[in-house]
Amino acid sequence: MNVRRRSSAAALAAIAVIGAATAPAVAADPSPSSSPSTTAPSGLYGSTDPQYDGVWRQSLALLAQDTAGVIPSSTAVKWLTDQQCANGAFAPFRADPAKACDAKTPVDTNNTAAAVQALWAVGGHGDVIEEALGWLKSVQNEDGGWGYVPGTPSDANSTSVVIGALTATETDPAKVVKDGKSPYDALLTFALPCAKDKGAGAFAFQPDKDGKLLPNADATAAGVLGTLGEGLVAEAGKKTGAASCADADQPDRERAAANAAAYLTDTLAKDGHLVSALGGSADQPDYGNTADAVVALAAQGGADKAAEPLAWLKKNAAKWAGESGPAAYAQLIFAAHATGTDPRDFGGTDLVAKLNATGPAPQGTTAKDTATASDDDKTKDEKKDDDSPFGVWWFVGVCLLFGVGIGFLLSNRNKKQQP
Template identity: 65%
Template sequence: MNVRRSAAVLAAVTVIGAAIPAAAAPSPSPSQALPSALYGDKDPKFDGVWRQSLALLAQDTVGEKPAATSVEWLVRQQCEDGGFAAYRPDPTTACDAKTMLDTNATAAAVQALAALGGQDSVADKAVGWLKSVQNEDGGWGYAPGGASDTNSTSVVIGALTAAGEKPDQVEKGGKSPYDALLKLALPCGGDGGGAFAFQPDKKGELTANADATAAGVLGALGKGMVAEAGKKSGAGCADPRTPQQAAANGAAYLARTLAEDDGHLTSALAGSDPQPDHGNTADAVVALAARGDTEQAGKSVRWLEKNSATWAEQGGPAAYAQLVFAAHATGTDPRDFGGTDLVKQLNAMGPAPQTPEKTAAAEDKSDSKSDFFGVWWYVGVCLIAGIGIGFLFTGRKKRQQS
């Protein structure tokens, strides 16, 4: 499972009291056949919509046109009220009070569908649901009603931006998502100065979190998971009174942390030695590039090129998508990423994207249909005009005879 999802799921556990594992789920048994339109072959219980959304978004980012069946699968996962659960095995069964809706999955789906186009009603309905579960502090938790966290708030900001909304104008109790992020930004100085925390701890204190910081930088910039290289402005760490300054502070923290660990982030389970964290490193690359910190972003993406192949193969669609986003943000070729064709690897994990020939044929068919109706529309107009002229002449003749 994507590491960012893991943190959010753990937060949801606190809210709903469910024993949800943070580790990647095992492959399903033969009796649990997965939908053919779904990307990936691991149990989608906790990340089906998330990984499908990232896969489709990554394909669109590199100019691929996702298979219609894969887009339809994602659309059908939506509940009547607009929200998405992590995964619904049977989308023909209506969602009810027991359906665990998920702000992260919903926001990811919005970003994917908005990018693909043609699904405005689905995306707008999802945005409406996200607005309905916004917290009084302006942010979002993983599950509706859960305490706001940096990751969830940031991915929702990306969804709002993708859907054409202005995040600073989406308020609850007079607070916007940016207000929530600023409360989760650590002040300068001390351990982790400038970073974002995931959530305050039980004592209300903030602890630097690299994963949350990567998300927070993008959120503070009003960006989604797909970002272009930005222009750097300002330097050093200052009081995070604005989203822009909080983003600058967070980027400085990420650059400093990455440099200390040979260009990558690390993570460790209790009792284990720190290990390279490929997913969060990829997220950090996107965040740094979006903020204009291209030097460190370039160094870290080169580290990913050399070291991420095995991780991506094990991680599945979301992992390949994260690497595609990192490549895109830094101008790196995703089809030759350290010798790996990320696009080919991603496409092989689900329905093949539409080929240019099929897409062109569909467009030609659509054009032919339009031409057909266009011709008959013209004929119809002419007939109506002729009838009108006939009435005119008939009426004139009658008047002359009278």
């Protein structure tokens, strides 16, 4: 889903305390706490303090495992479901899940939407998903979008990650409306016109204090996926020509995504990666946002569009992921998946094995394989046509259908259940 998603722990703490959208939303991997947790909760992936990113990193880890054909640990899945509040929402971390949530529990849209995507992927938790979706719909803003904290102004990142949760569960975002406005309507308000001298085609996180839209690469990557109706996991879209920005009388989602992809392409052209400056330090490579950009570019215009930043990640991102933990490995797995790259040989690194080693041992593997070389030239629709509607997950899905009593099977995406 995520200015941005790489908010510092301090910024996230400020959001939780004062309930104001004064920092970017967390739609991809928030920076882990600098001090490791001395007693990491059983079932949780990663060893750093989970106070600000426990649910986020757990959700991404489970989603990445499923994407790579790994059956996650039941203990890990239970850890995530236990984090849910009675109203359906998720906070970044609840140290004592047995204690009921109250008005001071810092629930948010990003962690809730990520948990929905992960639990939908692993299957068997329709009631949890249904309650989470119900909560997300209940806190939708009048403009059709979402802020990080309920009641705060909508932003591109939060709106996009919630769109991902809706589409992952086969809920049409266009039909989730508030005062006649859908999430897509809200998202398009953050798109900059092509006529703008700087940042043409980009997405802003949200308007600044003067109401101006300022280009932001991370919000742009999130905006591409959101306007396309994609979640954290996306496949390569139909190949397109050279990226360019073009205004239209009534910009639609497809045009906005193409314009934003053109902005990302131009921004990545210099170094092959995005940059960030934290705490007044000099610009430095932003690995997580570069991985997000790879997914966005591949989803909008095919894997070839993301070739340069993908190559840079393969060469440089292993150390970053090792230092950052499970969410970072997950982001790289998503980038590999979107481009038809083997995540078990990502620049010589087995991302799946590295991710698995950060938490409870998985139950095993499925018949799902990562994309082969012959898949690289296929569009999403062509790959969908190749999928068989039967197999091990069809049988598991039938069992879940009878056991839970809700949902239906999505054979082409190996999804097992819908609330």
